[in-house]
Amino acid sequence: MGSSIDWQVPDGTRYNDILYHQAEGIAKITINRPQVHNAFRPETVMELIQAFRHAHLDPNIGAIILTGAGERAFCSGGDQTIRGDGGYRDSSGVEHLNVLELQRQIRTLPKPVVAMVAGYAIGGGHVLHLICDLSIAADNARFGQTGPRVGSFDGGLGAGLLARTVGMKKAKEIWFLCRQYDAQQALQMGLVNTVVPLAELENETVQWCREMLQLSPTALRMLKASFNAETDGLAGIQELAGNATGLFYLTAEAQEGRDAFVEKRPADFNKFPRRP
Numbered sequence: 001m002g003s004s005i006d007w008q009v010p011d012g013t014r015y016n017d018i019l020y021h022q023a024e025g026i027a028k029i030t031i032n033r034p035q036v037h038n039a040f041r042p043e044t045v046m047e048l049i050q051a052f053r054h055a056h057l058d059p060n061i062g063a064i065i066l067t068g069a070g071e072r073a074f075c076s077g078g079d080q081t082i083r084g085d086g087g088y089r090d091s092s093g094v095e096h097l098n099v100l101e102l103q104r105q106i107r108t109l110p111k112p113v114v115a116m117v118a119g120y121a122i123g124g125g126h127v128l129h130l131i132c133d134l135s136i137a138a139d140n141a142r143f144g145q146t147g148p149r150v151g152s153f154d155g156g157l158g159a160g161l162l163a164r165t166v167g168m169k170k171a172k173e174i175w176f177l178c179r180q181y182d183a184q185q186a187l188q189m190g191l192v193n194t195v196v197p198l199a200e201l202e203n204e205t206v207q208w209c210r211e212m213l214q215l216s217p218t219a220l221r222m223l224k225a226s227f228n229a230e231t232d233g234l235a236g237i238q239e240l241a242g243n244a245t246g247l248f249y250l251t252a253e254a255q256e257g258r259d260a261f262v263e264k265r266p267a268d269f270n271k272f273p274r275r276p
């Protein structure tokens with residue numbers, strides 16, 4: 001799974017449950033709990049949120065890879081061994097709903113996020129890859145939901161986005177039967193973008209990121225928000241409209257409104273064309 005990229009660990013990005021690397025404008029965030037197939041606990045999710053925030057705010061980063069340590073699993077969902085009666089217990093004993101904030105963050109951060117999947121993407125780990133903008137699978141990848149088997153379900157993006165991705169009948173099959181699907185089956189149902197030999201996984205994923213890094217970051221940002229807007233309702237429109245506001249701020253027309261206020265004079269918008 002090696003690659004020809006020279007990953008570095010930037011200052012301030014050392015965590016316990018995850019790894020953060022960057023190179024060539026790409027951030028790689030790795031869930032690092034291979035002993036439990038990279039299942040996440042509340043601390044893992046909190047660190048992932050911090051790491052994604054770091055990548056979001058770093059102007060040198062243009063694409064983000066989410067992956068799992070080792071070759072056996074991308075992520076096996078919530079860590080069932082620390083699941084209390086009301087959620088997942090952190091080290092201080094507080095029970096959390098674990099992962100929904102992270103799901104929303106991956107969807108709304110304005111850079112492409114690519115899931116790099118070797119081995120199992122199961123349960124809440126399957127939902128994480130689903131939420132990523134693109135998924136590159138190794139030929140050993142296995143996909144599935146387990147909620148009804150372990151007393152859980154994700155009726156938000158986990159159900160709704162899956163139905164939009166693979167169709168309603170298939171999404172219901174995946175959730176109602178809790179079967180596993182191999183990489184080729186996942187490709188056939190549009191759940192992943194491509195399947196490559198395990199040894200090529202990182203090279204291929206990095207290559208997809210490099211290609212995106214050659215393209216207009218603003219166009220990619222607007223496209224990501226546009227794809228999500230329909231599914232996300234008013235929150236999606238808020239995201240898309242926020243991007244429009246950000247672009248509007250860059251115009252002389254918007255700056256005239258600001259300058260007029262600061263200079264305590266009437267704004268002169270007449271000089272700006274009313275474009276057809």
Ligand SMILES: CC(C)(COP(=O)(O)OP(=O)(O)OC[C@H]1O[C@@H](n2cnc3c(N)ncnc32)[C@H](O)[C@@H]1OP(=O)(O)O)[C@@H](O)C(=O)NCCC(=O)NCCSC(=O)CCC(=O)c1ccccc1C(=O)O
Nearest residue numbers: 036037039076077078079080097098099100123124146154
């Ligand atoms: C993935 C498996 C099918 C792999 O099977 P196999 O290859 O035989 O390996 P194992 O021997 O089973 O596993 C190796 C080792 O890892 C441990 N392990 C694996 N998965 C987990 C896990 N999820 N939690 C804890 N530990 C795990 C396993 O016990 C082994 O340890 P040993 O010490 O060596 O025995 C298989 O492992 C499997 O089925 N795993 C469980 C998958 C699963 O059911 N995941 C949980 C689904 S529910 C979920 O993810 C909740 C999501 C969520 O957070 C959420 C959802 C909706 C709304 C809100 C929330 C929220 O925010 O909380």
